[in-house]
Each structure stands twice: as C-alpha cells, then as structure tokens.
Amino acid sequence: MSETIRLTTAQALIKFLNYQYICYDGKEVSYIEGLFHIFGHGNVLSIGQALEENIGHLKSYSGKNEQGMAHTAIAYTKQNLCRKIFAISTSAGPGSANLITAAATAFANNIPILLLPSDTFSSRQPDPVLQQLEHYTNHTLSTNDAFQAVSRYWDRIHRPEQLMQALLHAFEIMTNPSTMGPTTICIPQDTAAEAFDYPIEFFDKRVHYIDRVSPSSREIDGIISMIRYSKLPVIIIGGGAKYSEAGDVLEKISLMCDIPLVETHAGKSTVISSFTHNLGGVGILGTSAANKIVQMSDLIIGLGTRYTDFVTASKTLFDIHHTAFINININRMQTYKLDGFQVVADAKSTIEAIIPLLVDYKSAFGSSIAVLRSSWEEEKSRLKVNNALDGITIKNHFSADVMQEYKTQLRTQLSQASVVLHLNDMLDHNAIVVGSAGSLPGDMQRLWSAKERNTFHLEYGYSCMGYEIAGALGAKLAEPSREVYALVGDGSFLMLHTELVTALQYHYKINIVLFNNAGYGCINNLQMDNGCISSGTEFRNIEDQIMNIDYAKIAEGYGLKSYQVTSIEALRYAVIDAKKADQSTLIEIKVLPKTMTDGYEGSWWNVGIAEVSHSHPVQQSYFSKVSHLSRAKKY
Ligand SMILES: Cc1ncc(C[n+]2csc(CCOP(=O)(O)OP(=O)(O)O)c2C)c(N)n1
Numbered sequence: 001m002s003e004t005i006r007l008t009t010a011q012a013l014i015k016f017l018n019y020q021y022i023c024y025d026g027k028e029v030s031y032i033e034g035l036f037h038i039f040g041h042g043n044v045l046s047i048g049q050a051l052e053e054n055i056g057h058l059k060s061y062s063g064k065n066e067q068g069m070a071h072t073a074i075a076y077t078k079q080n081l082c083r084k085i086f087a088i089s090t091s092a093g094p095g096s097a098n099l100i101t102a103a104a105t106a107f108a109n110n111i112p113i114l115l116l117p118s119d120t121f122s123s124r125q126p127d128p129v130l131q132q133l134e135h136y137t138n139h140t141l142s143t144n145d146a147f148q149a150v151s152r153y154w155d156r157i158h159r160p161e162q163l164m165q166a167l168l169h170a171f172e173i174m175t176n177p178s179t180m181g182p183t184t185i186c187i188p189q190d191t192a193a194e195a196f197d198y199p200i201e202f203f204d205k206r207v208h209y210i211d212r213v214s215p216s217s218r219e220i221d222g223i224i225s226m227i228r229y230s231k232l233p234v235i236i237i238g239g240g241a242k243y244s245e246a247g248d249v250l251e252k253i254s255l256m257c258d259i260p261l262v263e264t265h266a267g268k269s270t271v272i273s274s275f276t277h278n279l280g281g282v283g284i285l286g287t288s289a290a291n292k293i294v295q296m297s298d299l300i301i302g303l304g305t306r307y308t309d310f311v312t313a314s315k316t317l318f319d320i321h322h323t324a325f326i327n328i329n330i331n332r333m334q335t336y337k338l339d340g341f342q343v344v345a346d347a348k349s350t351i352e353a354i355i356p357l358l359v360d361y362k363s364a365f366g367s368s369i370a371v372l373r374s375s376w377e378e379e380k381s382r383l384k385v386n387n388a389l390d391g392i393t394i395k396n397h398f399s400a401d402v403m404q405e406y407k408t409q410l411r412t413q414l415s416q417a418s419v420v421l422h423l424n425d426m427l428d429h430n431a432i433v434v435g436s437a438g439s440l441p442g443d444m445q446r447l448w449s450a451k452e453r454n455t456f457h458l459e460y461g462y463s464c465m466g467y468e469i470a471g472a473l474g475a476k477l478a479e480p481s482r483e484v485y486a487l488v489g490d491g492s493f494l495m496l497h498t499e500l501v502t503a504l505q506y507h508y509k510i511n512i513v514l515f516n517n518a519g520y521g522c523i524n525n526l527q528m529d530n531g532c533i534s535s536g537t538e539f540r541n542i543e544d545q546i547m548n549i550d551y552a553k554i555a556e557g558y559g560l561k562s563y564q565v566t567s568i569e570a571l572r573y574a575v576i577d578a579k580k581a582d583q584s585t586l587i588e589i590k591v592l593p594k595t596m597t598d599g600y601e602g603s604w605w606n607v608g609i610a611e612v613s614h615s616h617p618v619q620q621s622y623f624s625k626v627s628h629l630s631r632a633k634k635y
C-alpha cells in the first residue's frame with residue numbers, strides 16, 4: 001500500500017500545481033507561476049482555504065474581472081513563449097461565465113491556461129443554489145458546459161479522486177506543442193471541499209518534456225526539391241516560428257539563399273524589423289513590400305502559421321495557379337491547408353536541418369528585396385508627417401465638414417498613423433507593445449519597427465477587445481524589468497480596462513497609450529468601405545454631437561499618472577515623463593478618425609455583404625466581392 005495524504009480536492013490541486021515543471025532545450029523550469037482568482041460562492045472556501053493552508057511557491061493575485069485576469073494570464077504565457085502558465089479560479093455561475101471569452105481567446109491563439117471554474121453542488125442537496133441555472137430538462141447542465149466549445153480539454157469532477165486523472169490529462173494537453181490551449185476542470189463546490197486519501201506519489205515532482213520534433217528525411221527531401229525548383233520562394237514567419245525561437249536560423253537561411261521574410265501578427269518580432277530581408281507584416285494588415293513580394297512568389301513556405309484570412313487576404317493574395325506551398329507546423333491539421341507540402345515538425349529544427357543542404361542555392365529576387373524595402377520606408381516617411389487634414393484620410397469617407405467637426409470637438413489635428421510612427425521612435429528598444437483590437441493592430445503590424453526580439457505582442461487570433469490592458473499586465477509579469485505599453489483604442493478601453501487596478505494593487509507598472517478617436521473607427525471603416533452609411537460606430541449622443549470623453553481624468557481617478565496629448569511634442573514630453581514614473585501611467589492621445597493606415601496592394605477581406613439591397617453602393621460592393629472571390633482559392 002502506498003503512503004497517502006489526506007487533503008481536500010482544492011488542497012490537492014494547489015499541492016499538485018507546485019510540483020509541475022517543464023523541460024525545453026534541456027532547461028528545466030517550474031511551469032505554474034501562480035493563480036489568479038476572484039473569490040465568491042464556490043471557490044473562496046475551498047481554493048481560497050487551500051491557498052491559505054499551503055500556497056507553496058505559487059503567486060496569488062486577485063483579479064478584477066474574470067475575463068480580464070485570464071487575459072493577463074494568457075499574455076503572461078504568450079510573452080513566455082508558452083512555457084509558463086497561470087491557473088484561474090472563478091466562482092460558480094456568473095464568475096465562470098465571465099471567463100468564457102478569455103477561454104476562447106486562449107483557444108484561438110493556442111495558449112495554454114488552466115481554467116478552474118467552480119460548479120454547482122454535486123450532491124444536489126441545496127439545489128437550486130444561488131447562481132445555478134436550473135435547467136428543467138437536463139439537470140446535469142451548468143454554466144460551465146459552455147466551456148466545452150472553447151477548451152482543448154474539458155472535464156467536470158464529482159469525486160475528489162477524479163482530480164488526479166483530470167489534472168494529468170490537462171497537463172498533457174497544455175504541454176504538448178501540437179495541442180496546447182486552454183484546459184478546463186469544473187469543480188463542484190462540495191467536491192472541492194471534500195477530503196480524500198491521495199497517494200503521496202501523485203505529488204512527486206513531474207517534468208513535462210517538450211522535445212523539438214525534427215522533420216523526417218522524406219520531409220527534408222521534399223522541402224529541398226521544392227525550394228530548388230522555385231525561383232522566388234518567400235517565408236511567412238508565423239507564431240509557431242516565434243514560440244520555437246527560430247530567429248537566428250531564419251536570418252541565416254534568408255541571407256544565405258536570398259529568401260525574403262514576411263510576418264504574421266503572431267510571428268512579428270521573431271526577427272527584428274530592421275533585418276535586411278524582413279519585409280514586415282503580410283496580408284490584410286501587410287506592408288506594400290511584403291504583399292508585393294508574396295504576389296511575385298512561386299513558393300510560399302509557411303513556418304508555424306495558421307494561414308488565417310488576415311494573412312492570406314481571404315485566399316486571394318497568392319497566384320493560386322502558380323504558387324506552391326510548404327506548410328511547416330507542429331500541428332498536423334495546420335499542414336493540410338492550401339494543399340501544401342506537409343511537414344509536421346518544429347520550426348527551428350526544420351530550418352536548421354535544411355540550411356546545410358541549400359548552401360549553393362540563391363533565389364532570383366536579386367535587388368527587388370531591397371527596392372521593395374526602401375519604397376516601404378518612403379511610405380512610412382510619408383505617413384509620419386502629421387497632415388491629417390491634408391489628404392491622408394481613409395478613402396474620404398468623411399467629408400471635410402465632418403473632419404472639421406472632429407477637429408473642433410476633440411481639439412486635435414493628430415493623425416493616428418503619424419502618432420504610431422513617432423511613438424515607435426520614443427520607446428526603449430526593449431519595450432514591449434501589446435495590442436489586440438480595433439484599427440491599432442493594423443497600424444502596429446504595418447508600421448511598428450520591432451527593435452528587439454519578442455517585443456511585439458499582438459493578440460490577433462481572437463482580436464478580443466479589452467485584451468490590451470490586461471495583456472500589458474501579463475507581459476509585465478513576464479518581463480518585470482522592461483517598460484510595457486498597451487496600445488488601446490477608446491472602444492477597447494471602454495470594453496474592459498479594470499486589470500489596471502490589479503497592476504496598481506500589486507505595483508506592476510504598465511503604460512496605457514489610449515488612442516481616442518471617439519468611436520469604433522475600424523468598424524466604421526468596414527461599414528463605409530462596403531457601401532453602408534456611418535451608423536452606430538461613432539460615439540455621438542442622440543443630438544448627434546461627438547462625445548469627447550476625458551480618459552485622462554478617468555485614469556487619474558484610478559490613481560494612474562495620466563496625460564492628455566494633442567500634439568507630437570506633448571506626446572514626447574508625456575512618454576519621457578511616463579518612463580520616469582514608478583506607478584502605472586495612461587497617455588490619452590486625441591486622434592482624428594480616418595487617419596489610421598489603410599490596406600495596401602492585395603489586402604482584400606471577404607466579409608458578409610448583402611446580396612440584395614436598394615442601396616447602389618451596397619450593390620457595387622457586393623459585385624466587387626463576387627469578382628474578388630472568382631480569383632480566390634475556394635478552400
Ligand atoms: C469583445 C469584442 N467585441 C466586439 C469586437 C468587434 N470590434 C472589433 S474592433 C471594434 C471597435 C474598436 O474600437 P476602438 O477600440 O475604439 O478602436 P478603433 O477602431 O477606433 O481604432 C469592434 C466593435 C471585438 N473585436 N471584440
């Protein structure tokens with residue numbers, strides 16, 4: 001008989017979390033950094049009690065919104081290249097329901113996180129308890145069943161001993177690069193407090209090994225012959241390349257073979273932006289240089305990319321009849337896309353394996369890489385000049401009168417694109433920028449120059465509004481010695497910003513750079529681009545007046561050091577002063593709408609446009625969509 005230890009389910013859970021390690025490239029580190037929680041009915045007397053009894057080395061933080069705190073945890077893990085995670089504990093009912101959006105964010109981005117939503121009573125003795133749904137036809141359903149669609153592993157335990165199997169399954173999924181993502185273990189509140197004699201070996205130190213998967217010789221042969229056959233190969237750097245730290249080998253192969261690099265939102269900052277062969281973001285949020293090179297290309301090598309619509313311009317960016325694909329991905333399903341040659345292997349290991357076999361290979365791009373790069377630099381210089389009212393506005397959607405109205409109401413002339421470029425110059429080279437939704441991801445992806453590796457943090461798998469500020473706290477937890485900046489729109493700020501209080505509470509300094517254009521700017525662009533009138537996307541009151549909200553004052557109320565700026569000079573002062581501050585800061589920048597960057601060549605997006613309408617512009621948009629679709633790959 002093995003020795004046992006009598007613990008509650010919650011105590012066993014906390015004890016187990018203390019003994020999990022991962023080993024990557026021979027480096028062993030503890031895997032669980034800690035636990036975020038919002039206590040309530042369902043977890044305070046079980047998980048809360050277990051933390052009080054013996055927290056071990058885990059850190060414990062109290063969040064302000066379940067979605068927000070889980071987004072903080074996701075950002076922490078993303079910044080740590082998926083090698084360290086947090087667990088999340090929520091109360092039963094609404095506390096758990098609030099977590100679902102974050103679970104989806106983790107799912108879409110393949111980010112591991114351990115979600116522990118409390119559940120209603122297993123015994124059913126007090127049913128219906130406060131916050132229980134009480135289904136009439138299926139008593140086993142609770143709020144937590146909604147996590148099934150957004151979890152890579154989902155379980156509900158009704159007995160303390162089930163915890164052991166559940167945890168082992170969850171940790172296998174989270175530490176397996178091809179399946180990693182959110183795992184959910186729902187724990188009824190009575191089960192969480194019940195005791196069991198756990199075998200002590202369950203709590204032995206466990207090391208989860210993440211070995212790099214090498215390509216097979218068949219796969220290597222296939223890659224080499226396709227590259228040799230190609231004259232114009234291009235590598236798309238995806239998130240998988242970043243997580244595998246493929247920066248050095250990518251620079252090497254790119255220089256050696258003259259293969260240009262382009263980036264997805266998740267892959268950006270795997271290689272720094274000033275690298276000669278890096279042409280930047282590709283697709284809908286792409287630079288003109290990257291999109292042109294991809295359009296010229298006869299072979300796309302997708303390295304750790306999911307080929308989302310934003311990367312492929314809804315499968316129209318490539319010449320579908322003449323472009324071949326090599327899909328290198330740790331996840332086999334991803335390699336099936338676009339009928340590519342499938343390579344199920346680690347990004348870095350694969351590039352490492354092919355470099356010695358291509359020493360005599362050079363693409364036929366010649367000088368075009370440098371020419372495209374320099375014409376993009378010229379475009380950036382054009383955008384940097386702040387002439388918001390003299391021409392650089394999106395497709396003249398707004399009349400001169402409406403632009404003037406914004407200028408008067410917001411008391412600014414600043415162009416967003418210009419601000420982003422200037423801000424980029426003002427920050428430290430190792431500063432981390434975090435973004436997620438609105439028009440800023442487009443500006444960041446196109447314009448931001450990542451000066452060091454892993455300094456660009458864009459959640460654009462789910463593009464969840466409200467991620468930015470919570471995410472900045474997560475990045476700061478991962479990199480406490482660096483300045484971290486959330487680049488956030490006013491709409492996203494309004495959606496969710498309260499983890500800034502958590503940052504203040506635990507003295508983690510984050511900087512919030514809020515771009516106030518008084519509306520859901522990118523959605524306004526989307527509707528007006530497709531023939532609709534501006535409606536429901538500008539922040540106007542019922543008298544049709546533009547709302548000028550003072551976000552700097554709101555920030556001051558929270559206790560942040562805050563600034564409101566309407567000029568580049570004032571921005572410079574604010575950024576310098578904010579760097580000196582010990583506490584968190586918020587810089588509100590009033591920017592004019594329609595002054596973000598627009599799409600460049602090839603950046604078409606397939607969106608649902610009305611097939612029938614009385615509006616001529618809507619009809620026109622629909623016909624244009626049909627014509628684009630005729631050139632798109634169908635699957
Ligand atoms: C949670 C969530 N709800 C809705 C959306 C759809 N959406 C994407 S961007 C956006 C507006 C963003 O406005 P803002 O943050 O002010 O950025 P701007 O486009 O003005 O730069 C909306 C509503 C979303 N991405 N996430």
Ligand SMILES: [Mg+2]
Nearest residue numbers: 489490519521
């Ligand atoms: Mg806005």
